[in-house]
Amino acid sequence: MTTVVEAPAAAVGSRVVMIGLVGGAVAVFVSANGMVEAFSERELLDGLTLGAVLLLSIPLLVGYVAGRRQPELEGFATRPPGWRNPATGLLAGFISGVTIGAFVLLIATVDLRGVLLNVTPELVRDDPRILTFGLEPGAGAGLLVGLFAVLGGLAGAIQVLPDLWRRAVLAAVGWVLAFGLMQAVVSQVLRGLQQQLRIWTEPLADFLYDTSGALSIAGITVVAVLGFCLQLLGSRKPRALVNARLERLTDRSRRIVRVAVLAAALLLLGLLPQVLGSFLSEVLNIAGIFLLMALGLNIVVGFAGLLDLGYVAFFAVGAYTTALLTSPQSSLGVGWIFWLAVPFVVLAAAVAGLLVGTPVLRMRGDYLAIVTLGFGEIARLLFLSDWLKPTFGGAQGIIQVGDITVGPVGVRTPQAFFYVIFVFVLLAAYATYALQDSRIGRAWMAMREDESVAEAMGVDIVTAKLSAFIVGAVLAGFGGALFATKIGSVFPHSFNVIVSITVLVVIIVGGMASVPGVVLGTMVLVGLPELLREFEEYRFLIYGALLIFMMLRRPEGFIPSKRRAEELHEEEIAQDEWLKTQDTGSRPEPGSRPEPGSRPEPS
Amino acid sequence: MSTRRKQFTACLVGVLALIGAACAPEEEKGAGFTPGPLGAVTVDTGAPIKIGLLQAISGDTASLGTDQVRAVEIAIEDKGGNLLEHPIRTQVEDDLCKAEGGTTAGQKFAADPQIVAVIGSSCSGAAVPAMEILSGKGILMISGSNTSPILTSDLRGKKGTANQKGYLRTAHNDIIQGQAAANFAFQKLGAKKAATIHDGDPYTEGLANAFGNSFKELGGTVTLATAISKGDTDMRPVLTEVVASKPDIVFFPIFQPEADFIVKQAKGFPLLADTKKLFGADGLLSNTFIVIGQTEGMYFSGPATPTGATYTDFVGKYEKKFSEKPIQAFHAHSYDAANMVFAAIEKVAVKENGKIHIDRQKLMDAVYQTKDYQGLTGTLSCDEFGDCANPKIDIVQNTAAQKTIDQVRGNVLFTFEPPAR
Amino acid sequence: MALLEIRGLTKDFGGVRAVDGLDLDAAEGEIVSVIGPNGAGKTTLFNLVTGMTRPDRGEIVFDGHGIVGLRPSQIIELGIARTFQNVRLFPEMSVRENVMVARHCRTRSGMLKAVLRPPSFRREEAETREAAERALAFFGARLVGWRFDTPARSLSYANRRRLEIARALASGPKLLLLDEPTAGMNPHETGELIGLIRRIRDEIDVTIVLIEHDMRLVKGVSERVVVLDYGQMIAEGRYDEVASNERVIEAYLGRKASPA
Amino acid sequence: MARTNSLRRGPVAARRVRRLPVVDAFLWLVRIAAIALLLIGAVSSISSARLSGQQWRDLVVFGIAQGSVYALVALGYTMVYGVLRFINFAHGEVFMIGAMTGYFVTDGLARTALWDAAPILALLITLICCMTVSALVALLLERVAYRPLRGAPRLIPFITAIGASFFLQYTMASLFGTSVKAYPEVDILSGTFDVLGFRILRVHLLVIVAALSIMAGLYLYVERTRAGKAMRAVAEDPEIARLMGVDVDRTIARVFGVGGAMAGAGGLLFGLVFQNVHFLSGFLPGIKAFTAAVLGGIGNIPGAAVGGLTLGMVESMGPSLVLVGLGIPAAHQLKDVVAFLTLVMVLIFRPTGILGERVREDRA
Numbered sequence A: 001m002t003t004v005v006e007a008p009a010a011a012v013g014s015r016v017v018m019i020g021l022v023g024g025a026v027a028v029f030v031s032a033n034g035m036v037e038a039f040s041e042r043e044l045l046d047g048l049t050l051g052a053v054l055l056l057s058i059p060l061l062v063g064y065v066a067g068r069r070q071p072e073l074e075g076f077a078t079r080p081p082g083w084r085n086p087a088t089g090l091l092a093g094f095i096s097g098v099t100i101g102a103f104v105l106l107i108a109t110v111d112l113r114g115v116l117l118n119v120t121p122e123l124v125r126d127d128p129r130i131l132t133f134g135l136e137p138g139a140g141a142g143l144l145v146g147l148f149a150v151l152g153g154l155a156g157a158i159q160v161l162p163d164l165w166r167r168a169v170l171a172a173v174g175w176v177l178a179f180g181l182m183q184a185v186v187s188q189v190l191r192g193l194q195q196q197l198r199i200w201t202e203p204l205a206d207f208l209y210d211t212s213g214a215l216s217i218a219g220i221t222v223v224a225v226l227g228f229c230l231q232l233l234g235s236r237k238p239r240a241l242v243n244a245r246l247e248r249l250t251d252r253s254r255r256i257v258r259v260a261v262l263a264a265a266l267l268l269l270g271l272l273p274q275v276l277g278s279f280l281s282e283v284l285n286i287a288g289i290f291l292l293m294a295l296g297l298n299i300v301v302g303f304a305g306l307l308d309l310g311y312v313a314f315f316a317v318g319a320y321t322t323a324l325l326t327s328p329q330s331s332l333g334v335g336w337i338f339w340l341a342v343p344f345v346v347l348a349a350a351v352a353g354l355l356v357g358t359p360v361l362r363m364r365g366d367y368l369a370i371v372t373l374g375f376g377e378i379a380r381l382l383f384l385s386d387w388l389k390p391t392f393g394g395a396q397g398i399i400q401v402g403d404i405t406v407g408p409v410g411v412r413t414p415q416a417f418f419y420v421i422f423v424f425v426l427l428a429a430y431a432t433y434a435l436q437d438s439r440i441g442r443a444w445m446a447m448r449e450d451e452s453v454a455e456a457m458g459v460d461i462v463t464a465k466l467s468a469f470i471v472g473a474v475l476a477g478f479g480g481a482l483f484a485t486k487i488g489s490v491f492p493h494s495f496n497v498i499v500s501i502t503v504l505v506v507i508i509v510g511g512m513a514s515v516p517g518v519v520l521g522t523m524v525l526v527g528l529p530e531l532l533r534e535f536e537e538y539r540f541l542i543y544g545a546l547l548i549f550m551m552l553r554r555p556e557g558f559i560p561s562k563r564r565a566e567e568l569h570e571e572e573i574a575q576d577e578w579l580k581t582q583d584t585g586s587r588p589e590p591g592s593r594p595e596p597g598s599r600p601e602p603s
Numbered sequence B: 001m002s003t004r005r006k007q008f009t010a011c012l013v014g015v016l017a018l019i020g021a022a023c024a025p026e027e028e029k030g031a032g033f034t035p036g037p038l039g040a041v042t043v044d045t046g047a048p049i050k051i052g053l054l055q056a057i058s059g060d061t062a063s064l065g066t067d068q069v070r071a072v073e074i075a076i077e078d079k080g081g082n083l084l085e086h087p088i089r090t091q092v093e094d095d096l097c098k099a100e101g102g103t104t105a106g107q108k109f110a111a112d113p114q115i116v117a118v119i120g121s122s123c124s125g126a127a128v129p130a131m132e133i134l135s136g137k138g139i140l141m142i143s144g145s146n147t148s149p150i151l152t153s154d155l156r157g158k159k160g161t162a163n164q165k166g167y168l169r170t171a172h173n174d175i176i177q178g179q180a181a182a183n184f185a186f187q188k189l190g191a192k193k194a195a196t197i198h199d200g201d202p203y204t205e206g207l208a209n210a211f212g213n214s215f216k217e218l219g220g221t222v223t224l225a226t227a228i229s230k231g232d233t234d235m236r237p238v239l240t241e242v243v244a245s246k247p248d249i250v251f252f253p254i255f256q257p258e259a260d261f262i263v264k265q266a267k268g269f270p271l272l273a274d275t276k277k278l279f280g281a282d283g284l285l286s287n288t289f290i291v292i293g294q295t296e297g298m299y300f301s302g303p304a305t306p307t308g309a310t311y312t313d314f315v316g317k318y319e320k321k322f323s324e325k326p327i328q329a330f331h332a333h334s335y336d337a338a339n340m341v342f343a344a345i346e347k348v349a350v351k352e353n354g355k356i357h358i359d360r361q362k363l364m365d366a367v368y369q370t371k372d373y374q375g376l377t378g379t380l381s382c383d384e385f386g387d388c389a390n391p392k393i394d395i396v397q398n399t400a401a402q403k404t405i406d407q408v409r410g411n412v413l414f415t416f417e418p419p420a421r
Numbered sequence C: 001m002a003l004l005e006i007r008g009l010t011k012d013f014g015g016v017r018a019v020d021g022l023d024l025d026a027a028e029g030e031i032v033s034v035i036g037p038n039g040a041g042k043t044t045l046f047n048l049v050t051g052m053t054r055p056d057r058g059e060i061v062f063d064g065h066g067i068v069g070l071r072p073s074q075i076i077e078l079g080i081a082r083t084f085q086n087v088r089l090f091p092e093m094s095v096r097e098n099v100m101v102a103r104h105c106r107t108r109s110g111m112l113k114a115v116l117r118p119p120s121f122r123r124e125e126a127e128t129r130e131a132a133e134r135a136l137a138f139f140g141a142r143l144v145g146w147r148f149d150t151p152a153r154s155l156s157y158a159n160r161r162r163l164e165i166a167r168a169l170a171s172g173p174k175l176l177l178l179d180e181p182t183a184g185m186n187p188h189e190t191g192e193l194i195g196l197i198r199r200i201r202d203e204i205d206v207t208i209v210l211i212e213h214d215m216r217l218v219k220g221v222s223e224r225v226v227v228l229d230y231g232q233m234i235a236e237g238r239y240d241e242v243a244s245n246e247r248v249i250e251a252y253l254g255r256k257a258s259p260a
Numbered sequence D: 001m002a003r004t005n006s007l008r009r010g011p012v013a014a015r016r017v018r019r020l021p022v023v024d025a026f027l028w029l030v031r032i033a034a035i036a037l038l039l040i041g042a043v044s045s046i047s048s049a050r051l052s053g054q055q056w057r058d059l060v061v062f063g064i065a066q067g068s069v070y071a072l073v074a075l076g077y078t079m080v081y082g083v084l085r086f087i088n089f090a091h092g093e094v095f096m097i098g099a100m101t102g103y104f105v106t107d108g109l110a111r112t113a114l115w116d117a118a119p120i121l122a123l124l125i126t127l128i129c130c131m132t133v134s135a136l137v138a139l140l141l142e143r144v145a146y147r148p149l150r151g152a153p154r155l156i157p158f159i160t161a162i163g164a165s166f167f168l169q170y171t172m173a174s175l176f177g178t179s180v181k182a183y184p185e186v187d188i189l190s191g192t193f194d195v196l197g198f199r200i201l202r203v204h205l206l207v208i209v210a211a212l213s214i215m216a217g218l219y220l221y222v223e224r225t226r227a228g229k230a231m232r233a234v235a236e237d238p239e240i241a242r243l244m245g246v247d248v249d250r251t252i253a254r255v256f257g258v259g260g261a262m263a264g265a266g267g268l269l270f271g272l273v274f275q276n277v278h279f280l281s282g283f284l285p286g287i288k289a290f291t292a293a294v295l296g297g298i299g300n301i302p303g304a305a306v307g308g309l310t311l312g313m314v315e316s317m318g319p320s321l322v323l324v325g326l327g328i329p330a331a332h333q334l335k336d337v338v339a340f341l342t343l344v345m346v347l348i349f350r351p352t353g354i355l356g357e358r359v360r361e362d363r364a
Helices: A009-032 A035-039 A050-066 A084-109 A137-158 A163-181 A183-197 A202-208 A217-234 A237-248 A251-303 A312-326 A338-357 A365-384 A414-436 A439-449 A451-456 A461-487 A497-510 A515-531 A533-553 A571-583 B002-023 B059-078 B099-111 B124-137 B174-188 B202-217 B236-244 B258-266 B309-322 B331-348 B360-368 B405-410 C042-049 C072-078 C095-106 C111-116 C119-137 C145-149 C157-170 C187-204 C215-221 C239-243 C246-253 D002-008 D011-016 D019-047 D053-084 D091-110 D119-149 D155-176 D202-224 D226-236 D238-243 D248-274 D283-296 D301-323 D331-349
Strands: A043-045 B040-043 B049-055 B086-094 B115-120 B140-143 B167-169 B193-198 B221-227 B249-251 B278-280 B299-303 B350-352 B355-359 B373-375 B378-380 B393-397 B412-416 C004-013 C016-026 C031-035 C057-062 C080-082 C175-179 C207-211 C224-229 C232-237 D192-195 D198-201
Touching: A009 A035, A009 A050, A009 A084, A035 A050, A035 A533, A043 A050, A043 A163, A050 A084, A050 A137, A050 A163, A084 A137, A137 A163, A163 A183, A163 A217, A183 A202, A183 A251, A202 A217, A251 A414, A251 A439, A251 A461, A251 A497, A251 A515, A251 B099, A312 A338, A312 A365, A312 A461, A312 A497, A338 A365, A338 A461, A365 A497, A365 D283, A365 D331, A414 A439, A414 A461, A414 A515, A414 C111, A439 A451, A439 A461, A439 C095, A439 C111, A439 C119, A451 A461, A451 C072, A461 B099, A497 A515, A497 A533, A497 D155, A515 A533, A533 B086, A533 D119, A533 D155, B049 B059, B049 B099, B049 B331, B059 B086, B059 B115, B059 B309, B059 B331, B086 B099, B099 B115, B099 B124, B115 B124, B115 B331, B124 B140, B124 B167, B124 B202, B140 B331, B140 B360, B167 B331, B174 B202, B174 B249, B174 B299, B174 B393, B174 B412, B193 B202, B193 B236, B202 B221, B221 B236, B221 D331, B236 B258, B236 D053, B236 D301, B236 D331, B258 B278, B309 B331, B331 B355, B331 B360, B331 B373, B355 B360, B393 B405, C004 C042, C016 C042, C016 C057, C016 C232, C031 C042, C031 C187, C031 C215, C042 C057, C042 C080, C042 C175, C042 C207, C072 C080, C072 C095, C080 C157, C095 C119, C095 C145, C095 C157, C111 C119, C119 C157, C157 C175, C157 C187, C187 C207, C187 C215, C207 C215, C215 C239, C224 C239, C224 C246, C232 C239, C232 C246, D019 D301, D019 D331, D053 D091, D053 D198, D053 D202, D053 D226, D053 D248, D053 D283, D053 D301, D091 D119, D091 D155, D091 D248, D091 D283, D119 D155, D119 D248, D155 D283, D192 D202, D198 D202, D202 D226, D202 D248, D202 D301, D226 D238, D226 D248, D238 D248, D283 D301, D283 D331, D301 D331
Parallel strands: B049 B086, B049 B115, B115 B140, B140 B167, B193 B221, B193 B249, B249 B278, B278 B299, C031 C207, C031 C224, C080 C175, C175 C207
Antiparallel strands: B040 B355, B299 B393, B350 B355, B373 B378, B393 B412, C004 C016, C004 C057, C224 C232, D192 D198
C-alpha cells in the first residue's frame, strides 16, 4: 500500500553540503565581525565562554537541521530514523568545520585587519587564541574540523530519538542556555527571595553559579535534568487537566477560584519588584514603557492596518508635555504635579494624532509609511531645533521633570515606579481588549482588511482612521509621560526613528493584534537586551536577522492573535457537500458539526 | 471540591505568612562603626572595593568611554591593584551617551550596595539622570569628561540646574573652553565677526553657545549662529549662508563625519579657502580628521594636553598595555578622578578587624575638600558645585609639519587659564 | 415614485465612456436584472450608485435624496447595500464579525463607550450581534453555529457569496445591489439562490437590482430586465421580450460593421 | 415630475455630507498657509539681498547635484515598487554597500600606478565593481529574503526589508568598523566649470551627466527591450505575464539586479562627491530617495528623476529661501523638516505624486 519514497541521493547530498556551507559561512561571519571575541569576555558555562558557546552552537544547529527527518506526508511512509541522521549531521558539521578551519588558517597567514577590523590577532595568532581554544593555528583548525563534525553528528543523532525524548533533550539544552544567560536575573531573584521572604534560596545561587557568574558543572547538571524532566512529564497535560476541572465547578465556586487566582496574582505582583530589586525593576519599567507604546501601535497597525513609522512623535509629545508642565526649569516653569499634567498629555497627544492623521487620510499604505516616518523626524527636529529652543530647550532638553506622587509619597524608585507603569499598562491592555470587541474595533479591522469595502459597508473611514491615530497617540503619549518622569529629564536624542522601528518590531515579532504576543515581544526584544549588555553592540544585527527569520518562518509572530492562529477548516467544502445531500430531508440542527462518519469520501 | 478549597486556603495562608515575614524588620548589623546619614559601605575581609565605571563604550562615542575605562585601569595598576589591602574591582556599565543609558546604568549601580563610587559618566546627557539616582543613594560620582555647565555651575556662583550633592568632575566646564576659543579668536587672531555651527548634540550646542556669548562679551559680533543635523552630507548650502554672513572665523565644535564634509566642501568657497578661518574643538582632534588635506591650517581648542614626566610615564604605560596611544582627550582626567577617589577612600576608611567601613558622607566631603591635588591634568581643587578641574585650554593648529595627532596637540599657540575663581 | 431614479448618468475612464447618459428606474419592491456583455458598464453602474466612484454627470435619486457626491458610508446608511462581483469579505474577521460590521451605520456607540461599557453599549452590542445572526440564519445551517467564529477566509466559495449577501442584508437596506451573485456557483446552488432572492424580497421587503450572466437566474427572478451595452441601455422589459430583442442579440453575438 | 420633486428634497443628505468638508477645509487651510509662508519667506529672503545672485545660482547647482544622487537611488525603489508594489526598505543599504565598495576599490587603486596614469579607466573599473557588488547584494536579498514572501500580505515583506536594512548596516559596521572611510582625492574631478553663468564643480557635473545618462539608458531599457517589456508585463499582472510565457522569477530578479546596479552607481557618485562613506551612509539617503520616488510618482521612471531633483532643490534652497526669510534661526538644521513637509504637501496637493504613479490598481 504505502511506499517508501527515497529522495535522490544527489539531492540529499547537495542539501547537506548547502547547509554545511551556510553554517560555515555563519561561523566565519561571527568570527570575523568580532562577536565570538566580544562574547568570550563572559564565561557562560563552567569553562566555556559565551563566545565559544556561540561558535559551537553552529555545528549543533547545522547537524540538527541537516539530520532532520523527512517530512511526514499522508499516505507515504517516511523512512525510519537510523544511522543516516547522525551521518548527515556529521557530514554537514564537517563541512562547516572545514570552512571555519580554512578561515582560521587564512587569518593565521594573512593579516586581514586592514579591511576586517575585528579580525584581531587574539583570534588565532596571539594568546588567548580565542577561535582555536588556545591551540596553534594548524592544530586549532584541525580541532575545529573535528569538533564541528562530532557536534554535528551528535546533533543529528538527536533526530533519531522519539519525538518526546527529542523535545526533552532540546528543552534541557534550552534551559541550560537560558539559566546561563540569565545568571544575573536568576541569582537576583534567589537573593531577593531570601531577603524578602526569609527563605533559604541564596545558597542555591551559589550552588548554581561559580564566582565568575558561569553556570557550574553541578548547576548545569541540575538545570539540564530539571528541563529534561519537566518537558518529559509536563507536555501540556496539566493545563487540560485544570481546564477540565474548572469546567466541572459550579458558578459560585468558579467565581471563588477566580477571585483567589486574582488575589494570588496581586500578591505575586506586590512582591515582584521587591524580589527583583531596583535594577531588574528598572529593566521591567523600560520594557513596560515600550509595552505601553507597543499596545498603542498595535491598535494603529495591528487593528486599523495603518503602517505608522513615525510613532515616536507621539512618544515625544507626551514626554515634552509632561516635562513642560512638571519641570520648574521648563519654559512654562509651572512645576505641576504629574497627575495634573496627565489630561494635558492626553490632549496634546490627541491633537498630535489629528495633525498627523488628517493629511494622511487619503494616502495608501505605503505612502502612509513614508509620510509618518517623515512626521516622526519632523517632531524630533522641531524639539531639537534652535528655533524652538526657548520653548523646548533645544539640544539641552528639559531637566528636573517632576516625580510622580501618590498622595504625599514620591515614586521615583524603580520598585515603586513599577506599579505606576503596571497600572497604565493594565489600563492600556484592557482598553485594547475592550476596543477590539466593539463597534469601532470591528470598523478598524474591516478597514484593515479592505478599506473601500469597509466604507461601502458603512464604516466612516475618516472617523475610524482618526480615532485609531488618536488612541495610538494617547497611549504613546502616556509612554512618553512615564518615560520623562522616570528619567527625570528629556532630551531630543531619545526620540529617533529607532524607537519607532523597535516598537514596530516588537508587535510584529510578538504577534500582531495579540496582547500576549506584544507582551512577550517587548520582554524579549526590549527587556532582554537590557539584561544582556554584551549584545549591545550587535543588537541591531541580531534584530535584523531575527526580523528576517521571523517573517520567513513565522510571520504571525510568537503568539499570534487567536484569529490568525485558527487553522483552516478543511472540512468546509466537504460540509457543503454534506449539507446538499441533507437539503431534501430534514435540516440539521443549526450549529451542529458534521459527524466525522458522514464525511464524503474525496472522489 | 471542599478539599480543593482547603488546599487553596492553605496556599493563601502560606503566601500571607511569607509576606508577613518579608515585612519583618531587618536586623541591624555592624558593631563598632556607626554610619553617617548617607550610610556606609562595609568591605569584608578580602572582598574587593567596588568602583563603578559609567562610560560610553558602544556606538559612536565608544572611544570616549573606552579611553577613560583604560585610564582608570592604569590608575588601579599604579595602586598595585589594592587599596587598604583590598583589591579594587571595577564594574563597567554603558551610559550609551544618552539619558536612558545613564538611568539604567545608574540604577544598576544604585542596586549594588557595595559600589563605593562611580567614575563617569562620559556624556553630560547621561550624567543628569545618573547623578540624581546616585546622589539619592549617597553614592559619590566623579566624571572625567562631562563639561556641561548645568551639571555644576556657571562659574559665577549660580548653581547648575541639574547639580546634585555628590557629583564632581575633573573635566573643564564648557564655559571655559568657550571663553578660551573666543579669546583666542578675538584677541590673537583679531577676528571681529564669527559664525558658529553646531550639530544638535548637547555638547556641541553648549560649546558653540558658550563661544558665542564670550565672543560677544569681548566686543565681537556673531554674524550667524547656525546648525546642521547629524547625518547631513551636503554642507554647501549651509556654507553658502555662512559665507554670505562674511565672518572672520567659523567655529564648529562638532564631530566627524559632518566636520569632514564641512572642511572638504569649504574649499569650494573663496572666503573659506583660507583654512585659518576654520576653528574646531576637541571632538575633532583625531588622527582620521587631521589627515584630511583641508584641515591644514585649522585651529582647534581642547583641554590642554598634560605635560611633565608623570604624564609621559602614564602614556608609556597606556601604550604598553593597550598597544595604542590614548585615543581621546579625557583619559588623564579620569585617571585623576580615580586617584582622587582612592585618596579619599584611604582618608576616610575605618578599619575593623580586616573589614573596612567607608562612610559615604565622609567620602563625599573628603573629595569636595580636595585642594591643590597634583594630578596629571594639573593642580586640582574642587569648588562647592563640584568643579575640580585645573581648566587649562590649549588652542592648537594643524600645519604641514604636524603628521600625527600628538604633534598637533603639541603645536600649542595659546593656552588659556581662567582668572582665579 | 420609483425608489431609485437615475438620470443621464455618465462616467469616463480616461477616454473610455463606461456609462453613457444612462436613465434607469427601480420601483419599490421590484427585482430588476441588469445584463449585458462584458465591459458594458454594469459594475461601474453599481459603483456609481454606491458612491465608490463619482459620476462625471447625471443624477441619482434614492428614496427622495440626491445621492451623488455622498460617501459610500452615507449611502449605505440611506439604505443601499451591495455585494461585489469578486467577493470582497474581510478575510481575517470571523463570519459573525463580517456581518456585524454592516450594522455600523445603524449603531452609534463610540470609543469612550467601548472602553467604559455602560449598559447602553452592551445593549447595542447584543442587538448588533443578534441582527447579524438573524441575517446569517437566512441561509439555513450554512453560516450559523460554530461557523460564526470561523474566519471568513476559511469559507468555501459559495458560502463566501452567501456571507456577502448576509452582510449586505444586515445593514437594513431598502435597495439591494447584487453583483453576479451566482458566479462560481454550481447549478444546484444557483437554483437555491433563485428561491432565496425571492424570499429576501418578500420577507424583508427590499428592492433588488442584480447583475447576472446566468440567464437561468435572470429568467427565474427578474420582473424586469435591463440590457446595457457600451454604457447605454439598449433594451428593457420582461425577460422574454428582451431575449428576443435584435439589438440585444447583436450586442451579445457581435456587431455589424457600422454601429447603429 | 417625480424627479424634480425628489431633487428638491436633499436636506438629509446635505446635513450628513458635512463631516468630510471639515477635513477638506482643514487641508485647504494647510495648503493656503503653506503657500503663504512660502511666498512670504521667499520674498523677504530675496529682497533682503543676503545672498548674491551667484550664490542663489550655486544653491541651484548644489540642489541638482544632490538631487541626481537621490534620483539614481530612487530608481531602484520605483522599479521594485512598480513591479512588486513593495518598498524595498533595504535599498539604501545596497547603495551604501556600493559606496563602500567604491571606497575599497579606489583605496586599492590609489596605491597603484593606474590611478594616476589613467584616472578615467580607474574610475570606470571602480564603477563596474560598485555596480556589480550592489547588484549581487540586491539579488541575494531578493532570493533569500523577498522571494519566499511573494504573495504574502504587503506588510510582511516590508518588515523583512526593515530587518534586512538593519542586518546589512550592522554587518558592514561589524566587519569593516564604524569609522568614517575617506575616499582619495581625484584630481580630474576637482575644479569648476562655468556653464551659462552657473559655476559647477567638476564632480557635480560628472554626477549630473552620469545620472542623466544612466536614467536615459534605463528608460530605453524598460521601454524598448524585450526584458523591459517583460518587466512591464509583470508589473501589469504577474499571473497573466506568466501565462504569456514570461519567466516571472527571472524578471523580478532582473529588476532587483538593475535597481541594485543603479544604487551601486549612485553609491560611487555619492562617495566621489562627499568623499566619505560609513555604515549609516545609506539610511538617510535611502529614506530621502524613497521620498523622492513618492514625490515624483512611484513606479514612474521619469518621476524618480523629477522627484529626486525636486527634493535636492528643496533641501538646498528651502532653508535659505524660505526659513531664513521667515526669521527662523539655524535654518539648515531644519532641512529635513522642509524635505518631509514638501512630501506631505505634494501628496496633499497631488496624492499620486508630481508625475503621477504608475502602478496597477489594487486587484480585489
